[in-house]
Amino acid sequence: MGDRPYTVLSCGVSLDGYLDSATGQRLLLSNDADFDRVDEVRAASDAIMVGAGTVRRDDPALLVRSAERQRRRVERGATATPVKVTVTAKGDLDPAAHFFTTGHCEKLVYCAAPTADQTLEALSGLATVIDGGPEVTMHAISEDLHRRGVRRLMVEGGGTIHTQFLTEGVADELQMAVAPLFVGDSRAPRFVGDGEFRWCAEHRAALIEVRPIGDVVLLRYALSERAPESA
Numbered sequence: 001m002g003d004r005p006y007t008v009l010s011c012g013v014s015l016d017g018y019l020d021s022a023t024g025q026r027l028l029l030s031n032d033a034d035f036d037r038v039d040e041v042r043a044a045s046d047a048i049m050v051g052a053g054t055v056r057r058d059d060p061a062l063l064v065r066s067a068e069r070q071r072r073r074v075e076r077g078a079t080a081t082p083v084k085v086t087v088t089a090k091g092d093l094d095p096a097a098h099f100f101t102t103g104h105c106e107k108l109v110y111c112a113a114p115t116a117d118q119t120l121e122a123l124s125g126l127a128t129v130i131d132g133g134p135e136v137t138m139h140a141i142s143e144d145l146h147r148r149g150v151r152r153l154m155v156e157g158g159g160t161i162h163t164q165f166l167t168e169g170v171a172d173e174l175q176m177a178v179a180p181l182f183v184g185d186s187r188a189p190r191f192v193g194d195g196e197f198r199w200c201a202e203h204r205a206a207l208i209e210v211r212p213i214g215d216v217v218l219l220r221y222a223l224s225e226r227a228p229e230s231a
């Protein structure tokens with residue numbers, strides 16, 4: 001396998017392991033202090049990735065919010081906010097989404113071959129569309145991002161994306177904020193779907209840190225030998 005960025009999977013989950021509600025209303029799981037922690041992690045990243053489902057459902061801007069953190073990035077020669085990355089098979093992405101319209105940074109869209117041409121046309125001038133071949137893998141995206149200079153990647157979901165980074169073995173660290181609430185509806189999206197995960201009863205993940213942040217708890221797990229042993 002070629003080089004790939006140090007990859008942090010970041011998510012907020014309910015006590016029953018959901019990423020969101022099943023209703024049309026977006027569920028806020030974290031508190032302000034935890035959103036600020038996430039902003040710090042973003043500021044330390046070269047690229048931030050979400051799946052096309054999250055772009056459609058949440059319409060996130062994926063920017064570093066703190067002006068001070070933006071300033072420090074620019075001081076060290078980086079853009080104020082990291083490269084944004086998404087992936088799609090259908091190519092159904094709204095050019096008016098915040099992903100494309102906010103931030104003076106590069107926007108990369110990895111697209112499965114059958115819809116690459118139409119996506120390129122729809123997003124012309126807004127993003128770089130990369131033909132990922134018939135089947136796009138997180139492995140191939142990781143290697144391509146590394147070739148483009150990304151050394152630290154933050155993956156912010158959703159569950160379909162987290163599942164693939166975990167099952168393909170291309171994640172280094174998990175940062176999970178557990179919120180004190182239940183969703184209680186199996187139609188809601190879970191942190192991960194079915195798959196073969198290397199962390200199981202015989203092979204438990206190593207805990208790096210547990211940090212209470214107001215009413216949420218941050219759990220950090222090492223997913224590769226590149227992750228730190230402790231905070």
Ligand SMILES: NC(=O)c1ccc[n+]([C@@H]2O[C@H](COP(=O)([O-])OP(=O)(O)OC[C@H]3O[C@@H](n4cnc5c(N)ncnc54)[C@H](OP(=O)(O)O)[C@@H]3O)[C@@H](O)[C@H]2O)c1
Binds near residue numbers: 021051
């Ligand atoms: N709590 C949190 O931390 C958090 C963070 C992020 C998101 N969320 C929630 O998670 C939910 C969305 O999760 P999700 O699993 O439905 O969506 P997702 O993981 O954001 O995106 C899934 C989509 O990404 C594209 N995709 C994924 N793998 C691909 C591959 N190998 N090749 C090509 N395209 C690929 C497909 O897009 P196309 O359909 O366009 O082909 C697929 O439908 C939302 O409810 C959101 O609010 C929660």
